[in-house]
Amino acid sequence: MTTVPYGAWPSPITTDLATARFVSFADLKFSGDRHYWLEQRPREGGRSVLVAADGRRRRDITPTQMNVRSRVYEYGGGAYALSHDAAYFVNFLDQCIYAAPIDGGTPGHPPRRVTQGDATERFGGLEWDPHRRCLIAIRERHHVAGGDTPPPREPADAPRDTTVNDLVRIDTATGEVGVLHEGHDFYAWPCLAESGDRLAFVVWDHPNMPWDGTQLVISDIDGDGNVSNETLVAGGMDESIYQPTWIDDDSLVYVSDQSGYWNLHVYDASGVRIAVPDDAEYGLPMWSLGSTNYVMAGRGHVVAQRIEDGEAELVIADIERGITTPLSAGFTSYRSLTRSPAGISFIGGSADDVARVTELDIATGRATTLASAGDIGFPDGTISAPETIAFRSAGGALAYANFYPPQHPECVGPPGELPPLVVTTHGGPTSAAGRDLSLRVQYYTSRGWGVLDVNYGGSTGFGREYRERLNGRWGVVDVEDCVAGARHLASEGRIDVNRIAIRGGSAGGYTTLAAVTFADVFRAGASHYGIGDLAALARDTHKFESRYVNRLVDEADFEARSPIRHASRARCPMIFFQGSDDRIVPPNQAESMFRALKANGVPVAYLLFEGEGHGFRQPENAARAIEAEYLFFSKVFGFEPADDLDDIFVENAPWT
Numbered sequence: 001m002t003t004v005p006y007g008a009w010p011s012p013i014t015t016d017l018a019t020a021r022f023v024s025f026a027d028l029k030f031s032g033d034r035h036y037w038l039e040q041r042p043r044e045g046g047r048s049v050l051v052a053a054d055g056r057r058r059r060d061i062t063p064t065q066m067n068v069r070s071r072v073y074e075y076g077g078g079a080y081a082l083s084h085d086a087a088y089f090v091n092f093l094d095q096c097i098y099a100a101p102i103d104g105g106t107p108g109h110p111p112r113r114v115t116q117g118d119a120t121e122r123f124g125g126l127e128w129d130p131h132r133r134c135l136i137a138i139r140e141r142h143h144v145a146g147g148d149t150p151p152p153r154e155p156a157d158a159p160r161d162t163t164v165n166d167l168v169r170i171d172t173a174t175g176e177v178g179v180l181h182e183g184h185d186f187y188a189w190p191c192l193a194e195s196g197d198r199l200a201f202v203v204w205d206h207p208n209m210p211w212d213g214t215q216l217v218i219s220d221i222d223g224d225g226n227v228s229n230e231t232l233v234a235g236g237m238d239e240s241i242y243q244p245t246w247i248d249d250d251s252l253v254y255v256s257d258q259s260g261y262w263n264l265h266v267y268d269a270s271g272v273r274i275a276v277p278d279d280a281e282y283g284l285p286m287w288s289l290g291s292t293n294y295v296m297a298g299r300g301h302v303v304a305q306r307i308e309d310g311e312a313e314l315v316i317a318d319i320e321r322g323i324t325t326p327l328s329a330g331f332t333s334y335r336s337l338t339r340s341p342a343g344i345s346f347i348g349g350s351a352d353d354v355a356r357v358t359e360l361d362i363a364t365g366r367a368t369t370l371a372s373a374g375d376i377g378f379p380d381g382t383i384s385a386p387e388t389i390a391f392r393s394a395g396g397a398l399a400y401a402n403f404y405p406p407q408h409p410e411c412v413g414p415p416g417e418l419p420p421l422v423v424t425t426h427g428g429p430t431s432a433a434g435r436d437l438s439l440r441v442q443y444y445t446s447r448g449w450g451v452l453d454v455n456y457g458g459s460t461g462f463g464r465e466y467r468e469r470l471n472g473r474w475g476v477v478d479v480e481d482c483v484a485g486a487r488h489l490a491s492e493g494r495i496d497v498n499r500i501a502i503r504g505g506s507a508g509g510y511t512t513l514a515a516v517t518f519a520d521v522f523r524a525g526a527s528h529y530g531i532g533d534l535a536a537l538a539r540d541t542h543k544f545e546s547r548y549v550n551r552l553v554d555e556a557d558f559e560a561r562s563p564i565r566h567a568s569r570a571r572c573p574m575i576f577f578q579g580s581d582d583r584i585v586p587p588n589q590a591e592s593m594f595r596a597l598k599a600n601g602v603p604v605a606y607l608l609f610e611g612e613g614h615g616f617r618q619p620e621n622a623a624r625a626i627e628a629e630y631l632f633f634s635k636v637f638g639f640e641p642a643d644d645l646d647d648i649f650v651e652n653a654p655w656t
Helices: 015-021 439-444 464-470 477-491 505-516 534-540 547-550 555-561 564-571 589-600 621-635
Strands: 023-029 033-039 047-054 057-060 080-082 086-090 099-103 122-127 133-143 164-171 177-181 186-192 198-204 215-222 228-233 243-246 253-255 265-266 273-275 295-298 301-308 311-317 325-326 334-341 343-349 357-362 368-373 387-392 398-403 421-425 448-453 501-507 524-528 572-581 606-610
Touching: 015 621, 023 334, 023 343, 023 589, 033 080, 033 357, 033 368, 047 368, 047 398, 047 501, 057 501, 080 122, 086 122, 086 501, 122 164, 122 186, 122 343, 133 572, 164 186, 177 198, 177 215, 198 243, 198 555, 215 621, 228 253, 228 265, 243 295, 253 295, 295 334, 311 439, 311 464, 334 555, 387 477, 398 439, 398 477, 421 477, 421 505, 448 477, 448 501, 464 477, 477 501, 477 505, 501 505, 501 621, 505 524, 505 564, 534 547, 534 555, 534 589, 564 589, 572 589, 606 621
Parallel strands: 421 448, 421 501, 501 524, 524 572, 572 606
Antiparallel strands: 023 033, 033 047, 047 057, 080 086, 086 099, 122 133, 133 164, 164 177, 186 198, 198 215, 215 228, 243 253, 253 265, 265 273, 295 301, 301 311, 311 325, 334 343, 343 357, 357 368, 387 398, 398 448
């Protein structure tokens, strides 16, 4: 082993590996005799491709000039549906629906355009109706006269973003769009019974987000596709419904958090009952349409991802007897579960390997890999394994995190030296710090850093009460938990208390900015499309999240909790990363904070990526962000990286 100062170890994990080498998978389905999924390819500009797989034989359904991605609610989801002979998909550029033959079609013939609108009319959550040969979808129309009420505090002379969402059917032959249901602010999970006579869907209205309060509705649907006889099954202002699925024409299973956890419930002729009482989560926050956390496996059984204290396992639940049995599959996450001939299929994540599309034989436990995101090829001893830690935060509250210690096959730190630490704050803020392999985390640990990925109060995977700890206290609870986690590691002698950095994106970027402004633990920070001005966020953000900030922070506290209003208190060196086309957190958020810190003499840098939105999809931009962040932290902490990195310009830099 070679002794090298912590933080500057030479690493086999390059930014090419972290950003461009591996594809990612989403929206797995099985239809006919094939699996289908979306494959995001960094080397093709981050576009999503619809892939069909028959065993290990694979081919692209969508052509090279198209990108399968919806922009409904900005986060999209449910961007394709399958009939027996065609794949219907949303093309990102114009948000229109196209049809491509699943048998390969005629070479040289592009997909047929179905809808004739433009990017102001968007579709997502697509569901195929085989009885009427049409699509059911969530539609979103922008700038519709008489539409949605504008966000609060919007100046009277500001343009009014009148965005309207409804549930529609789409004639795939003519492209004609007809309204099935309207009147609610948001819709999700349209689900047609096998007979085609009943439709279930979820609705909610401002000021709720889908993890706050939604309603499950079922209705009859006639031969012409008209709905009637609506029944409100469950839900309300304080009950979140997730993923309704029909058992038969008269009963369905769904997830509700009425018990305090997202648990499986059943609705039938006898009413509503909790199927599997459990202090664990069987649902997730719905940021994108069409997400699935469980799948029916016969009439009385469900295979589901069960999450307890932030850790996931695969279980089979007997919804008649109310018991669960673990299924040994060996993954750290199970996304996009679907039925398949052998039993079920899913996208599996691992702590020490890339994601895999996997088919699992429930009877034998045999798992078959259908596709892998790539081959990591690292030397043994490169990957740092996550350690789940729990610690006491402010007021004695329990908080959680995953800690990744420095790890290298050939390097160790000098005797008596402690490693620097990067505290990571996830987005959402209802998301979670998962345990799947993150090469962004490993980029740091393989260079001699510790990484603390914090599941601060407000995170998903710990029940509704834990998720609601953040309500009214955003910028307080999350910051306290990040500070407590770092101090916990320092008290155990595992990290250098004088070399602690913090980073995060989106909502995690806000936590990062609040932490460097209102706490004194962190010596460097990196905000990726983060929020500095809460009032500006409430005024400028899109419809889906336009009331969200009011639940997290009382309007009377906007100024007190906005880092931009207290920039004089922020003396911590900062670097900002921003996409020019970000609609969720506009560039003015980063730019105003950058200007304030620059004026105050704080070392600060700002990198703007043209053409990028909320997150960086171009691999060269993602790579630049990782390298610039690491180089910035290295400059602040005074060590020389082993990597050959392009320099960054830092305002007010005290170093040469």
